[in-house]
Each structure stands twice: as C-alpha cells, then as structure tokens.
Amino acid sequence: MRRRLLLALAIAGWAVAGSDALAQINPLASWNDGAAKKAIVDFVQRTTTDGGADFVPPPERIAVFDNDGTLWTEQPVYFQFAFALDRVKQLAPQHPEWQSREPFKSVLTGNMAGLVASSEKGVLEVIAATHSGMTTAEFARTVTDWMANAGHPRFKRPYLDFVYQPMIELLAYLRSHGFKTFIVSGGGVAFMRPWTEKVYGIPPEQVVGSSDVVKFVMQQPDKPVLMKEAKVEFIDDGPGKPVGINRFIGRQPIFAFGNSDGDQQMLEWTAAGGGLRFMGLVHHTDAVREYAYDRQSHIGKLDKAWDEAVRRKWTVVDMKADWR
Structure with a gap:
C-alpha cells in the first residue's frame, strides 16, 4: 500500500x-x-x-x-475528520472503554446522528484522542499510510485524487x-x-x-x-x-x-x-x-x-x- x-x-x-x-x-x-x-x-x-x-x-x-x-x-465531511473516525476504529482495541463512552460509541457503531449530537465538544474529543500520544514523525507516517489506504465514500477513489x-x-x-x-x-x-x-x-x-x-x-x-x-x-x-x-x-x-x-x-x-x-x-x-x-x-x-x-x-x- x-x-x-x-x-x-x-x-x-x-x-x-x-x-x-x-x-x-x-x-x-x-x-x-x-x-x-x-x-x-x-x-x-x-x-x-x-x-x-x-x-x-x-x-x-x-x-x-x-x-x-x-x-x-x-x-x-472534512477529510481530516474522516481520518479521525478511521483512527477511532483502529485504536478501539486499545480502548475497551470506548465501547460504552460517547462520542466514541457512536463512531464505532456508525451512529453519525449520535456523533452530531455530541456537538463540537464531542468532535474535539475525537480529534484529541486520535491526533495525540505520538511523536510528530509517527503522526506523519500515520497520515501517509491512511492516504494510501482510505478512499472517498462516494467516488471510491483515494483522497489525494480530489x-x-x-x-x-x-x-x-x-x-x-x-x-x-x-x-x-x-x-x-x-x-x-x-x-x-x-x-x-x-x-x-x-x-x-x-x-x-x-x-x-x-x-x-x-x-x-x-x-x-x-x-x-x-x-x-x-x-x-x-x-x-x-x-x-x-x-x-x-x-x-x-x-x-x-x-x-x-x-x-x-x-x-x-x-x-x-x-x-x-x-x-x-x-x-x-x-x-x-x-x-x-x-x-x-x-x-x-x-x-x-x-x-x-x-x-x-x-x-x-x-x-
């Protein structure tokens, strides 16, 4: 990839x-x-x-x-937020508490209405959890790998095509x-x-x-x-x-x-x-x-x-x- x-x-x-x-x-x-x-x-x-x-x-x-x-x-949605949602799913095994804790529960169950209901606070919590706790070099590699594997939900093509x-x-x-x-x-x-x-x-x-x-x-x-x-x-x-x-x-x-x-x-x-x-x-x-x-x-x-x-x-x- x-x-x-x-x-x-x-x-x-x-x-x-x-x-x-x-x-x-x-x-x-x-x-x-x-x-x-x-x-x-x-x-x-x-x-x-x-x-x-x-x-x-x-x-x-x-x-x-x-x-x-x-x-x-x-x-x-903003592509960076799509990245954050995918990161929640990727990191979920390391955070079993997310299965019952909002807004992560809504992300993991695909309940976008629940995520929206969490308002800006919930969105910021998702961003914070998925963009921290690593070095800047590790984060850059994570972004690069995601770009290689993720695709736009409507057009089914890599995000860099857009x-x-x-x-x-x-x-x-x-x-x-x-x-x-x-x-x-x-x-x-x-x-x-x-x-x-x-x-x-x-x-x-x-x-x-x-x-x-x-x-x-x-x-x-x-x-x-x-x-x-x-x-x-x-x-x-x-x-x-x-x-x-x-x-x-x-x-x-x-x-x-x-x-x-x-x-x-x-x-x-x-x-x-x-x-x-x-x-x-x-x-x-x-x-x-x-x-x-x-x-x-x-x-x-x-x-x-x-x-x-x-x-x-x-x-x-x-x-x-x-x-x-």
Whole structure:
C-alpha cells in the first residue's frame, strides 16, 4: 500500500512540476474563458509588469489559499475528520472503554446522528484522542499510510485524487510570476504537511493551519522527539486566519482564495492592504462532478462571505461554469 502511495505522490509531483512549466505556455488551461479567469490574469499581469502603476515587488507577492473546499473536496465531511473516525476504529482495541463512552460509541457503531449530537465538544474529543500520544514523525507516517489506504465514500477513489486541477494550475501560474504560495487552513497543520509539497508544490514551511501543543521530549539518550499532546494550541479559522498569517508568514497577502464563511476574515485582511488586491471564492455548483452547496451546508457554508463578495465585487468562481 505504501508503494502505491509513493507512486501516486511521484505522479502528483510530476504533475506539479509539469504544471509549473506549462503555466508559461498555456496558463489556466482548465479554466473556461470568462470573468473569473480574466480577473486573475489581469491581476497577475498588472502586479508583475515592471514599471507599471500596480507593480508589486516579488517579496511582497504573497498568495494565500484555504485548503478544504478550495484546493480539494471537503464533502461529505472534512477529510481530516474522516481520518479521525478511521483512527477511532483502529485504536478501539486499545480502548475497551470506548465501547460504552460517547462520542466514541457512536463512531464505532456508525451512529453519525449520535456523533452530531455530541456537538463540537464531542468532535474535539475525537480529534484529541486520535491526533495525540505520538511523536510528530509517527503522526506523519500515520497520515501517509491512511492516504494510501482510505478512499472517498462516494467516488471510491483515494483522497489525494480530489484536488482541483484548475487550482493546481492557478498555483503554478502564480509561482511562474514570482508569487509565493501558502496554504492557510482551518485543518490541522500536521495533517497537511506530509503531502502538500508533492500535491500542490507548497512546502511544509508554507503551510499554516490549526495546531496542537507539541512538547520536546528526550525519549532515550541522545534521541529527542517532539510529542503531540491532546491540547489545542491555535485554531486557524475565521478571525484566526489573519492572526495566523501575521504570526507565521509576516506579510499581508495581496492574493487570497477561499470558499466559505471561515475564509471571510482572511479575504477582508487581504483587501485591507494598499494597492491592487485579489480576493476570490470558489462556489460549489457542480453536483455531478463534485457537490453543489452554499448557504445551508454544514460543511463549507458559504453565506456571509458570499454576500460580502457581492457587495465588494470580489471574484466568485462558479465551479460548474468556470472550470472545464
């Protein structure tokens, strides 16, 4: 199974490298001609034309992207939560008390209504139990192994297949014009870093996400490790995203893409800077190729951010119409 994942990652890495090269020849090839594509191309041309009124020096060309629902699929549940549910089942033999203790009992019996009823507290308890008590290296291997074996419940394909080709092209297009691309996600930073470079061309040091407390421990003489603890350190969602950008990137972005209300503050923070700025939202409108949802969805709800985008004339990408 691990060989399969390595092969998939190698192919993905080739695709990223190929996309970076093709970005100069045929930028945004998977985007239909329309207002969204034109807005992106116009922005890049204006901000990278030396001597132009909107020219931005390369060090300031910071582009930030949400991950779930923006760079890959987030339905029917966030993929990291699917990972946590599978981990509960895997770890259950070591925790016989979970058979009668909620929310673990609901997970083990497939009672999703019971899990939902446990609310945010129950969800956080599941995350804490499945993401802690191991070293950072062990957790990275666990994520890698899960990616090799787990599949999407609807499409029956590995989760790494569910990245959006148009967004891969957009990342490559920006990098080909001197932009530095970052992920700024509510998802766990430790969950994303093992695979983002191969899949998106974004190295781990350019991934900002929610994090748990990590403790330096000398496991044995001359062998230090970093242990993951069941304590939340930072939530990189909503108003936490601008805070995370300031804390880990140190520059205000000039380009930002999201897909939900959790990204609104990141786009507002990007818009607040001087000079030309780009703010974009992916609107999930394709129920055949992916999913169609917005205001009423419990996952990736797009409501207030959509209204803000319309009011402030941000770019809203219609997945069905704008992506080939």
